[in-house]
Amino acid sequence: MNSFLVERLGDVSISCRKLFAVIVREAYYGPIHPKNQGTATPPEILEACGLDVGEFYGLLEELKRAGLIKVENSYPFEEIQLSPEAVEARWVADRCAKIGQQLDNAFVNLNFPA
DSSP, X not given: OOHHHHHHHHHSXXXXXXXXXXXXXXXXXXXXXXXXXXXXXXXXXXXXXXXOHHHHHHHHHHHHHTTSEEEESOTTSOEEEEOGXXXXXXXXXXXXXXXXXXXXXXXHTTOOOO
C-alpha cells in the first residue's frame, strides 16, 4: 500500500477521511456524466455526504493541505480530483468493490484491502 496515502489520511480528521471516501466514490463511480474521469464536483459530493456548505469547504481545505486532493477552477465550477500522490485511492476503491468491503471502512479506519 502507498505509504503516502496511509500517512496523509492518518494525519487528517475522521470527518476528512469520510469526505475523502465520498470524493473517491463520486470521482470514479458518481452519477454525474459527462465529466472528466477522476473528477468530482461539489454538488454531487454535497448531495452524497450531507455536510453543510461551510463544513464541506473547511474539510476540503484540510484535504488540500494534506496533499490528498487538488481543486481546479473557481466557484461555482470547481472540479475536485485526487492529487497525483493519492491516485492509489482508486485501486483501493476498486478492490473494496471487488471484495464487498465498504469504502468508508478502508479510508476512515485505514483498513485497506489486501
